[in-house]
Amino acid sequence: MSDKARRSIALRESSDAGAESEPLVLLELIQRLKVRDVMTRKLATVPRSATLRQAQMLMRERKISGVPVEENGRFFGLVSVDDIIRALVAGTIDDPCHKHMTTKLVVLEDDMPVAFALRYFDRYHYGRFPVLNRDQRLVGIVCQRDINRALLVELTHELSRLENVMIQTSDADDAYHVYVLREFPVVKYDFENAGKAANQIKKVLQEKRFSPKDIRRIAVAAFELEMNLCVHSDGGVLSWLLANGRAEIIARDGGPGIEDVAWACRDGTSTANEWIRSMGFGAGMGLANVKRVADEFEIASKKGSGTTVKAVIRISAPDALQGASQQPG
């Protein structure tokens, strides 16, 4: 690899200088992923009338340490290894499950962030949690191994994406010697901090002396997407990648999703409430404005799930590389 290419694979920068050692990708993942994304959906369950011996056989057969007691989606309790041991000691192993199952349970909801589930594992020291949906139906079960597996898969995807960027950068003749990746968590309705990420992005671009026109387009796209995350989503992450003469801005959130994407991208369409409008936002021009300033625009959304918006802006070489002395705007 040439020195030039090596320089171009510069560094991964975090959202503020003091937090460079924090695993931001991981923090973002545990906020973005929901319990339903990591839970086991194929459940081995028993009805209330099943005996504890039947539950024990099922646990041995499936190599699991707990069986939910459920009928037609309605969750009644859980038979654990402890319940089985107690039944063996007391001679009640042939009693129906509903007599001895554990009913005082801590459960998770399927739309909770994984970060919330991790806090539950830390607080309660249980091996698993049943997962209910909004209708209080049993839809899954989650243990820490499920979470680890899902995080590993997501981290592998992220690493693969970074490797692709690095390969592209090292192959480029004039990669602008720039490779920046930053990620900024955005919290719902956090107007105190909303906009800070875009402001920081603009400052970095000015320091690197890109043209005022390019800086403005990137900054506007980043700001609009950041405000969208704050105003319309349950919270998410704004990622910004600068490499190979391209600025890529990605806004990812975990919900609630957009029902009609084409409608949302039109000028003047908005679901913002009066409170948001009183702060000068929510006029329904955000996504349309991102499309206006971007060279490439993609949006993927599903109602009840999340939204990902990607804007790509092609940029010319910075003034410094062109030997110009124009001041950034």
Next chain:
Amino acid sequence: MTVLDLAEWLKAEVLVVGEGSHRAIRRVVASDLMSDVLLVDDEDMLLLTSLASDQVLRTAQIVGAVGVIVVNGKALPSSMVAVANDLRLTLATCSLPKYEACVAVARALSAL
């Protein structure tokens, strides 16, 4: 005419002198709707607004405004001065209502 010249004309109180204070104003935008401000493509714009919030300054920085003048004599939250300093953006406040401020600005610019 710079934002500091205009502030003097409007008898506005300048709270922060930012980087763009020496640049000539090329366009004036009067709006409380930041979504509209983000659609303006001109550099060296002055923003007149009756909205007193940090987001006004963040929006102004994004579009490369030379400064912000908050009209209607609005009491500014203390955070605005800190944000203006951080973003190196000129911030002033004037007691005129927005429409009258616009008229005064138009007169000032046409007097040049």
